[in-house]
Amino acid sequence: MAQWRHHTRLANHHFAEGNHLAALPGYRQALLLAEQQLLDWQDADEVVAALVVASHNLADLLLAMGETDDACTLLCQAHQQLLHLSGSPHCRSELRAAARNHSRHTQMELLAFLRKRGPNAAIQACLGQCACQERAAHTLH
Structure with missing residues (x-):
């Protein structure tokens, strides 16, 4: 995670200065x-x-750069990835719980x-998928 922190801090610094590129x-x-870890x-x-x-950092930057569609896609992908992890029987229980919490x-x-x-429409569809998964999870319990 040290590498992740380094890249995040450096990018945060550039973003704060308005140096989006x-x-x-x-x-x-x-x-x-x-994603790799x-x-x-x-x-x-963690x-x-x-x-x-x-x-969310990357989506905020994309929005600041006027790339609304790309930011939207990224936000949806992140949410869908957590929904998938939270319901995956192939993941360890701690990862499922963390994904559910952070979703x-x-x-x-x-x-x-x-x-x-x-x-x-994309975000509304993503949120609709979330609602369907929540209803399915309640039905299983």
Whole structure:
């Protein structure tokens, strides 16, 4: 996670200075590192949190660059990835629990996107998928 932190801090610095093009590779690398570590990192909560932070940082940067569709896609992918992990019998229980916990953050980010930017079919479909999965999980318990 030291590499993830390094890339995130550097990208945050560039973003704060308004140097979006310099921040882009750092945020992309941080997201890639979190994705690569996702199944193997010992601390499931830490790695899922890193994935969420990296996704949201990159989405914020893309929005600042005017790349609304790409930001929307990224937010949906992050949320769907956590939904998939939280329901996967192939993942260890700690990773499923962390994904379920952090999916609340990705869901809130999708809702915030809608509040700020108005209706968006992709995000509404993603949130609809979430509602279907929650109903299915309640039915199983």
